[in-house]
Amino acid sequence: MTQARRSSAGRGSARRSSASSGSARRPSATLPVARVVVDVSLPHLDRPFDYLVPEALHDSAVAGARVRVRFAGRLVDGYVIERLAASDYSGELAFVEKVVDDIPVLAPEILELAREVADRYAGTLPDVLRLAIPPRSAAATTDQPAALPDRDSAPRASASVSPASGPLPTGSVASEIPSGWQGYVAGPALLAALAAGRAVRAVWTALPGQCGLLPRWAVELAEAVAAARRAGRGALVIVPAAGELAAVETACARVLGASSYVTLHADLGPGERYRRFVDVVRGTARVVIGTVGAVFAPVHDLGLVVVWDDGDDRLVQRRAPYPHARDVALLRAHRQQTALILGGYAVTAEAARLLAMGWAKPVVPRRTVLRAAAPKVIAGAGDPAGGRLPDVAWRAARAALRAGLPVLVHVPRRGYVPALACAQCRSPARCAQCAGPLGIPAAGAAPTCRWCGRPAADWRCPSCGGQRLRSVVVGASRTADELGRAFPGTPIRLASGGQPLQSVPAEPALVVATPAAEPAAEGGYGAAILLDGWVVLARPALRAAEDAVRRWMAAASLVRSDGRVVIIADGGLAPVQAAVRWAPLWFAERELAERAAVGLPPSTIFVSVDAPRRTLLAFQDALHLPDGTEVFGPVDLDAGAYPADDSAPGDEARQRLLLRADRAAHLALADALRTAQRTLSARMPITGLRVQVDPPDVV
Template identity: 50%
Template sequence: MTTSGGGAELIPGLDDLPRVPVGEPEGEDGPGKGAGKARTGAGQDTKGATKNGVKGKGAGKRAKGARRPAEELPVARIAVDISLAHLDRPFDYLVPDELDAKAVPGCRVRVRFAGQLVDGFLLERVAESDHEGRLSFLERVTSPEPVLSPEIASLAREVAERYAGTFADVLRLAVPPRHARVEAEPVKPSEAEGAEAEAGGDSAEGAPDAERNAGGEPQPGVWSEYPAGPSFLTALAAGRAPRAVWTALPGPGWTAAIARAVAVTLDAGRGALVVVADGRDVARVDKALEAELGKGRHVALTAELGPAERYRRWLAVRRGRARAVVGTRAAMFAPVAELGLVVLWDDGDDVHAEPHAPYPHPREVLALRAHRAGAGALIGGFTRTTDATQLVEAGWAHALVADRVRIREVMPRVRYVGEDAQLARDAAARTARLPNVAFEAARGALETGPVLVQVPRRGYVPGIACGRCREPARCSACQGPLSLASSHAAPYCRWCGRIAGDWHCPECGFFQVRAVVVGAKRTAEELGRAFPGVPVRTSGREAVLDQVGPERALVVSTPGAEPPAEEGYAAALLLDGWVLLGRPDLRAGEETLRRWMNAASLVRPEGPVVVAAEGSLPAVQALVRWDPVTYAERELAERREVGFPPAARMASLTASPAAIWELLADTRLPDGAEVLGPVPVPAPPGAVEGQERERALVRVPRRAGHALARALKEAQGVRSARKATETVRVQIDPLELI
């Protein structure tokens, strides 16, 4: 274990504060006395105590009130809450005898570091320290609750190394903020009984016993629709670690399948962790788990709960009162005891991408947890990502899919715009936004139920142009794109919000505009006129519908906000396919197919789905055949040929040009590394005007990914030790490369 070097290093940004020697105990001649003789730094000791906590030469002459180290295991190794790369290591401190009982591994503490009191976690207690200088005492134990388990601490260290980040940054994602009132709450009798039932392997009250076999293989339930499904459950029931990439059948049955796998895992005496994209999916899985397990055997973790309630449920998991967890991406670090299964649903959803450093992805974190704990893994979705396909081709996981006969029975009937038969009847079928085939499909389906209309853009008219020369309309102040909020509103800038009521085209002087891209609100308005008397409902960023009834209605939704219908949608219209497919993104085709299939999966079997896109495109053909596996395998093969992720590993460096080149100069790149760029990137919101930002990409073969992360972290440490004024944002395998 690396310990502090005992130097006079101060935290950058805190240099203007009084430089108090870290080792000076409070109450001994005041802070700072003797600083000329003693080392400053996190590794300084008090008078009369050696590095091992044993009484030294002057120990018998301690001043009155001097702190004494604990008799047993007096040295505590502390992970200090500092995100500086060159200080990313544990530091040794002495445990005073008055804190001996409270200073347990995993608890929160306060220590003096570089003259300031900072938070930290106590990782372990040992008898001796490797540091040759003096050690300072812990200031206090914030809470004796052991919130950081050894398994999560070890995982956090590995995640930090994997993503070129710091241990402190990962712990901020892994351990929620403390709520003292919640920690002090007494355990409810029902929770205690639930914990005892879990420990004894008994079923909780209300759990359906009909689905459990006393001495044989588990009942497969909905997993019987997949040839390998029953064997997957059998392996979980036997305590083994099956790993599968699951391509789910369309329909609402995926929640019941996850609940059945969790139930089998809990019956085998192990815990389960389920991570989904958003709170609506959490609610659906939570309902399925309660129906499968009964009450009291699992918890749901979401941000909507509020800090106190979320911490209360998180503590229930940490204390072992709940063995199954379902939550959003933050739940990937939930401290589930004796982990036996990790589940990730819809791993291609960009909501899974963590926006905070070091930007870990749940797919990688859960794969690490499954490997370290010897647990099973289930990565599922209606479609398949190239990253999941990489796991299958590497042999880490097996494919779990239904046979083609069953797929044809439950899939919707997909048609694309521009077929020869359509063009013979409607010459404008290829160019019309709502061609006749889509109009007829919606009109016929409305007689039996609701119709889903997916629109890629939110708002009314998010993009406008000159009505004469088609020049894009831009703000005269910041050159941002102009939009319309309604049919009677003046154009406004989407960047700065400035109203452009007197806009005229700078090219031709024309003052009228036309729509370039139509949003969900304008689409709902147009459909209301096309289908008089039919209710039109919208679901998007402003208000997301949880569910719609079986009555006839048009539901206009943006991708990801589609509400399920009680009896399934009678039809679906997937409009403006060119907007999704035309994005300048490496994953544009893969992401488009995912959004289409997620929407089409809400349609009843054999129900019509009309996609407004060219039928010869690979993504459209994969949707028509309902074959995302072949599409993902083809996409991965193409990326392997050109050296793009996930076939290769990439790091994105974003900062000013000078900072990027400084970091690259300090980085010992592995063999085969290739630097692409840097190229200019748009400034983030709130950035200083005129500040130039660029992005460079570093590409290496997949086998050199760990070496690249280690080299970038070392270079970040060099810049941190120099107290560089600018931070370079380093992302390993970012979702967006452009």
């Protein structure tokens, strides 16, 4: 960490603080200077500042401690990153006002990781630390042991760390290797490597199927964690959302024991979340299961990081600098020499690139095991025999219901009719007040704006003057109504993000569910119908096809091995073929090659810069791009597609600038972006500027 001097605002506050303290406060006799990262997000202040440590705080103001310091005339939080004998600043220093936590919450390896994430995502260190360390809760630290174990004192396996690009070890497999991993090529070898404490990296394509109500992958993942624990190492498991979290938690309780792990996620209250974080800091919790924010958890002697379903956009942080949990996990695995597993039913282009580079190795199902575990998947495009269902889908659903089994009906969108268009010219129907999309919230309801809630009974198309509306896509609620009429007497169950349903019994029913909200069925579904495949594939986004494969395979995995899955889409399309053949790695390799041929991620790096017009112009003036960087735009953002930004002055339009560079220029481009933000921040308030490196989708 490079040393930094105090800003002029800091010097002024230092003099005032020192004067107000009088002669009663004396610096510590040894290492009297604390270098502090101050929790201020201004880019031009992204550097550490020096403060004096009062004698009374000598023992508590250690590296990693959260402190309160006076900065620019106000008290702010900060973190001590080191203690020094002297400062390189010749002026007067302010004192540390208070040590907030009685334990050092910022571990050295997390500080280094956070700095690297900030550098790669063109962000600031305080912003990343805000993602990594939860707000303090005083109640959570009561009745905790005062001493902290040595972070390097945990037992390690004697085996040496294998090279990142080396093959998975082969040879004899210990008798305790779980049988679940025997179904994978290199599966037993992966478990043996984890049990030996080796830093192997794998892209794991999971088998479909369930163990009771648990997905098979969750049990196998818990067995991988158990193997890492046999080596005396800690483990970190990252999943997209609460449903997957509950599955892994249950599996770990079964395999490792109920007290063997902690979960970290945003739905915990602040006190409970901080108490669990403190357990991880203290080393009393050596296995962490969590959502996106938990990827920074300071697990002691970390030996394994697992990211499940890395294509899910919920693994991207919603706050600046918007890092992806997969990329943070990759940095941790490289920096801390840990094992890494990227798992899922499907494979992302990013994971396929790691395989092509030799950085990771594939762990795929054995074909004989896959044929026995996977349902039969067929495409059901063609002339529908009734409504939205072709004849093959009707036959599959009726056969499953006659067998006494539930049927999963997968719908891309929730709601009743979530999107409308002009029946005459097919232009999207938007609210005359706020330009939000119109939809029909329930049967018999008038068209209503999905943003502001205003009814639009007298809507008129601004393009052609037409007054009639048509549905663009039918939501889950409308689908449930249609199926209720088509299958009279059959129970209809609805599951979506707003109406969660954990599981359904093994009895005849039609379960209408949206992506990521599919409930498990006891023994598996008898059939699944994946509706409106064209809606997902026609989305104008880079990852539309990849997302379709991922969602279809996740839904198909819930079906019994003797069941059928019908995808309502053109069977000749590559994404449909990937699901029909259950060949996600083939599709990911194809997708990677096609994107590389036209210069799209992950072979290149993309950056989106969104801001009000005047702010974007000033940013461009301060931006000095590395050679070879391509610039697209700026273009006005569609007011109908993006809600108005409250921080934009007046009615000033927002614009977007896209940048593209070779992947080798990642750090140089990120540094140029950070420099431009620092320059702009130092001379004017930045309003509404959003810089996102590697956005999850390039639209």
